Amino acid sequence: MDLSATLILVGLIFALLWLVKVKTSGKYKLPPGPPALPLIGNLPQIDKNTPFKDLVKFSKAYGPVVTVYLGWQRTVVLVGYDAVKEALVDQADDFTGRGPLPFLMKATKGYGLGISNGDRWRQLRRFTLTTLRDFGMGRKGMEEWIQEESKHLTARVHESKGTSFDPTFLLSRTVSNVICCLVFGERFNYEDKQFLRLLNIISETLKFGSSPIGQMYNIFPWLMEHLPGRQHTAFAHMEEVRDFIKKKIQEHRETLDPSSPRDYIDCFLIRMKQEEDIPTTEFHYENLVSTVLNLFLAGTESTSSTIRYALSVLIKYPSIQEKMQQEIDTVIGQERCPNMEDRKSLPFTDAVIHEVQRFLDIVPFSVPHYALHDVSFRGYTIPKDTVIIPLLHSVLKEEKQWETPWSFNPKHFLDQNGNFKKNPAFLPFSAGKRACVGESLARMELFIFLVSLLQRFTFSYTEGPDGIDLTAQYSSFASLPRRYDIIATPR
Template sequence: MELSSSLVLVLVLTVLMMVWWKRKESRLSLPPGPLALPLIGNLLILDKRAPFKSFMKWSKTYGPVMTVYIGSQRMVVLVGYDTVKEALVDQAEDFTGRAPIPFIFQILRGYGLVISNGDRWRQLRRFTLTTLRDFGMGRKRMEQWIQEESRHLLKSFEETKLTPVDPVFFTSRAVSNVICSLVFGQRFDYEDKDFLGLLQIISRLLRFISSPQGQLYNVFPKLMQLLPGRHHAMLKEVEDIKAFISKKIKEHEKTLDFDDPKDFIDCFLLKLRQDKHNPDTEFHKDNLLGTVLNLFVAGTETTSTTLRYALMLLIKHPHIQEQMQKEIDRVIGQNRIPTMDDRKSLPFTDAVIHEVQRYLDIVPLNVPHYATCDISFRGHTIPKGTVIIPMLHSVLRDEGQWETPWTFNPEHFLDANGNFKKNPAFMPFSAGKRSCVGESLARMELFLFIVSLLQRFSFSSPKGRDGVDPSPELSSFANMPRFYDLIASPR
């Protein structure tokens, strides 16, 4: 009898808490959303392996602007091209905040470019964009670096001699060396064990963040810190990357030429010394380490993953691979090094590369934004402290913007005459003031690497076209492709 009374009491208290919670939310003029339980929010009904699928499903009931709770953290999810554009572009200033993602915050402590806010973010973003452009990002100088790295990538595939290989480190070594040239002023040998070790950590890092355990850390960070698990090992491994960067910074301090900065670190050190008497400066060692870590990790993994996924899709659709090769042969041939000027003459190839990025949908939830103050949006109030999810998945799969959003279809980027056409809903790099600082670099890398590879090789799977599965293995923070082997056959 006493047990029954206790259960009834618990049930009554739970209902009362839910009613109180709901009334509190209604007073805030929050967007509608599914009923959330105290402490755990909507976790019980959330697809843990692919949260964006739940958000898409709920938006059909609650609309394109809705409130959800992941644990006790309030989130406002924005769904669809029109909604995301209105927030990130039309109300850009209101939505510039970046959420303090617990796992990333544990690594960066709020320093660097990715999760900083306010004046810190503005100073670092302005400096980073200016410096990367000065060193050729999106220009001829950077094009030459990528062309040179393409030669090393082609040679590494030649050396496989038709042996099936996992392309993970073929693509990551090449892509990483481009950002390393920009940031560290050097490229690394493909057999450099320290370099390969760092690439393995970066690969594991993104996979961990995209796993259910990684997301669980972001929901209950204090609890997870007390519990055993893979997160402890991952945080320790990231310290190895930070130690490597710190070592490079010290080397740069010893060789710094005030009249001739060689790379991003040199330029940051010069700015640091210029501002040493400015109490409001954000140019100090913590922000240098954090920003370089941001550039190194993001500049390696996202583009190399996209490149690896592109090869998978070309294996899955050999007729598309052949059509690209015919266009490349007609415009460039098999001997001349491709340039960015060739892109306008390769509309089908350009369309395929864009479609790879749309279909991969590498960061479906976007990097979370944050309400740094109360925001008025579409008749609702988004209170300060709310995490905001402008879902890129919902933009890249918007049925009002794409003819066949769930199909890999390069025709999305071609007009009736076979000319390349833009689509405003193409937002793999996000949009607005927090869009990816390396967008122009990534676009250049994808084009030059893919065209160079298809000039020289045809790609296939040892298990045939049905031996590759383009569905993601992990679909939380990032859509992570499955591992697979390929055969690079010289043409």
């Protein structure tokens, strides 16, 4: 049977499955949503470049809980702070499921913390949080690692000597070295060719996942596997990252001292040995490889992209940059390394960093959740095997939560006296039991790295503030900021 005949047959099979699914859906009181076509669902109604905006439009017609079909996959979208909070926090146990996102399933072989459920997820999450905290995440020890890495960062920026440069991979190297210390027990030289290769793969993988073809893979994986395209290159590159991780695990095995664990991998290997005779253990080699992959990827790109975006914002709004520098100079000066205790005395700086995260909206969809059983929510039934999208974009840009949601405005996080104020709708790390495990680490990195840079440099762009476009270059699975060659002028 040739390829075209195979695809036609597969299409017919899925059309029949679609009819069965729609017929089965009739026995549930599903949340309302727009009419869908067989196989392709609501895809023709959704802009491939900014799909989350169309999901918000659907909610205006159908309410904050909307059923849409992404291809033939039934999906329930939660729109706005109230719906997202009610699901992820108030009904947390019903919404802990993680969807089998095809791209991540293939990249991780179905193992690891990121997309696991049930007992695997519970065991790996508890262990990961405990181990990362033991090695200083959110504590003084980790603060010192970040401070030390900030010195490498500022020294490298000094080498630009006021000429324009692209900070993308410099920031990736800086941020990645922090998670590398936690996971691999070592930092890498900024000129390490293998390290640079891995960071380039991570960057390109995120771009692919946020591109239209990456979206198509997640919707029609069975079709994309048989078609030529970038998806095959992306998976080949992910194998390179996995091979690197396997090599590091082997090095750890050969030098392991169970009485003195050096990092996350050592702790996992020790736990593997302790539970090797327990049939239900989740501490085995495949989960180790894929969880380290989860941590390496998540701990590199999102934070470095946020810092890069922050620099673009400060160039776009030089008065904000100047006000931050004045506050930093008054509280810390230009020599001493900032620490997290300083944040209390830098309310404007803290507000700007929070507003950068809100405005960038780096994961507009969050990572999709999944109904592991029939879920009752707001008078509706979300059937088992339904993908659930808590639309973080709709929370971070919700008009009733933010005074000027579509403008960059640090006052969103300041009270009338200029003191920092929290906003419950600030959810860039999601919420509930599947919130980002590295949230405290990311907060530390954003604060210390950005303050360290502003202590020593003023940032600008050859074409001036008007040359900076703050809209994302890619906006789907992730919102990736545009790249600019910037100028760092020593102060």
